[in-house]
Amino acid sequence: MTSTKDAIALENKYGAHNYHPLPVVLSKGDGVYVWDPEGNRYFDFLSAYSAVNQGHCHPAIIGALKEQAETLTLTSRAFYNDVLGPYEKFITEYFGFDKVLPMNTGAEGVETAIKICRKWAYEKKGIPENEAKIIVCTNNFHGRTTTIISFSNDTDAQKNFGPYTPGFIKVEYNNIDDLESALQDDSVAGFLVEPIQGEAGVMVPDEDYLSKAKALCHKYDALFIADEIQTGIARTGSLLAVCGDCTCENHCERQPETYVKPDILILGKALSGGVYPVSAVLADQEVMDVIKPGQHGSTFGGNPLAAKVAIAALNVVRDENLAVNARKLGIQFRNKMNELKEKSKLINTVRGKGLLNAIEINDSPGSSTAWDICVKLKENGLLAKPTHGNIIRFAPPLVMTSEQLDECIKIIEKTILEFNRS
Numbered sequence: 001m002t003s004t005k006d007a008i009a010l011e012n013k014y015g016a017h018n019y020h021p022l023p024v025v026l027s028k029g030d031g032v033y034v035w036d037p038e039g040n041r042y043f044d045f046l047s048a049y050s051a052v053n054q055g056h057c058h059p060a061i062i063g064a065l066k067e068q069a070e071t072l073t074l075t076s077r078a079f080y081n082d083v084l085g086p087y088e089k090f091i092t093e094y095f096g097f098d099k100v101l102p103m104n105t106g107a108e109g110v111e112t113a114i115k116i117c118r119k120w121a122y123e124k125k126g127i128p129e130n131e132a133k134i135i136v137c138t139n140n141f142h143g144r145t146t147t148i149i150s151f152s153n154d155t156d157a158q159k160n161f162g163p164y165t166p167g168f169i170k171v172e173y174n175n176i177d178d179l180e181s182a183l184q185d186d187s188v189a190g191f192l193v194e195p196i197q198g199e200a201g202v203m204v205p206d207e208d209y210l211s212k213a214k215a216l217c218h219k220y221d222a223l224f225i226a227d228e229i230q231t232g233i234a235r236t237g238s239l240l241a242v243c244g245d246c247t248c249e250n251h252c253e254r255q256p257e258t259y260v261k262p263d264i265l266i267l268g269k270a271l272s273g274g275v276y277p278v279s280a281v282l283a284d285q286e287v288m289d290v291i292k293p294g295q296h297g298s299t300f301g302g303n304p305l306a307a308k309v310a311i312a313a314l315n316v317v318r319d320e321n322l323a324v325n326a327r328k329l330g331i332q333f334r335n336k337m338n339e340l341k342e343k344s345k346l347i348n349t350v351r352g353k354g355l356l357n358a359i360e361i362n363d364s365p366g367s368s369t370a371w372d373i374c375v376k377l378k379e380n381g382l383l384a385k386p387t388h389g390n391i392i393r394f395a396p397p398l399v400m401t402s403e404q405l406d407e408c409i410k411i412i413e414k415t416i417l418e419f420n421r422s
């Protein structure tokens with residue numbers, strides 16, 4: 001087996017340096033745990049940016065993968081396959097939409113949503129050709145394509161990758177007045193938003209922000225588009241973050257008063273439980289029907305392997321009550337972190353929802369404090385990664401037990417308090 005030292009050296013020598021990983025190499029995963037080649041075990045508090053909500057190598061998902069891999073993997077959409085239809089029925093019923101458009105990565109899902117929204121604007125709303133605009137938020141993260149980075153305000157993500165795609169307006173996140181003034185422009189086609197901004201540092205908007213935003217979108221005849229690639233699939237303590245406080249494990253028609261149903265919903269990451277790239281764009285008939293044969297597609301999108309894996313991954317979420325567990329454990333986590341905040345000057349803020357949480361370290365974003373804390377956490381058996389310099393995100397797999405979470409909280413407490421003294 002490749003050692004930690006050798007694995008890091010090989011990546012440094014032969015890989016493009018487009019990431020700056022924590023110095024740990026992982027060679028095995030099971031549930032909430034991962035191991036390095038030397039056999040050290042860690043709690044995974046990143047879950048591959050919330051792709052591994054169901055836990056590493058969940059047997060039901062891996063079982064579905066193996067079975068389908070030995071039967072049929074890829075046909076392209078030039079032909080029908082016998083798994084895609086059942087998957088489309090399953091996922092649309094699961095989330096309560098008429099139609100799904102299957103893709104692979106999250107960024108492709110976002111690109112797909114942008115294309116659907118623009119086409120809807122020209123063909124349904126009647127915006128003159130090439131004039132449609134989509135409103136996005138400051139500090140958004142929607143992926144890495146040339147179009148998506150065009151409306152990022154992260155300089156690393158954007159600089160020297162231009163010329164940038166036009167047609168996007170930026171408004172301040174969680175500022176409803178800012179959104180309303182932008183919506184007055186007749187050429188606005190839609191509003192693309194993360195219900196909680198994960199990459200920005202787990203920024204939770206005001207409780208009524210999303211419902212007000214959707215109401216405004218409809219007032220001005222624009223589509224409300226939710227990017228739930230990171231927040232969706234039980235991560236924030238409900239099936240989707242737009243479900244609000246509803247914990248039903250199916251789609252949210254049972255509690256319409258808390259559910260802010262998007263016109264377009266984008267899912268990825270945990271849609272496969274992290275075993276395969278699967279993303280999806282969901283919408284009702286009148287929106288999805290703007291896409292006709294030949295106008296959009298993907299060789300791998302909707303392949304039978306992805307379809308089987310996604311069904312299995314969504315069944316795990318429902319069968320194991322992961323939304324309810326995420327909600328319960330999230331409260332336990334934030335309570336303990338708030339107690340720790342009282343004991344340590346290192347912690348500025350504790351925030352989050354369900355098991356998508358962050359602590360803000362009391363130091364400048366340019367400092368190495370959060371990184372150094374993450375290195376110490378690693379040495380103590382827990383993996384987390386800083387985002388935006390001084391913020392540490394904590395997002396373990398949702399299959400964690402309350403006892404395991406207690407153990408993790410002790411590791412974090414010990415690390416922070418020791419760090420205080422050094």
Ligand SMILES: *Cc1c(COP(=O)(O)O)cnc(C)c1O
Nearest residue numbers: 105106107141142143227229230
């Ligand atoms: C991860 C992420 C994406 C991009 O997904 P990829 O699979 O990396 O392309 C888009 N939006 C949000 C909110 C994400 O967290």
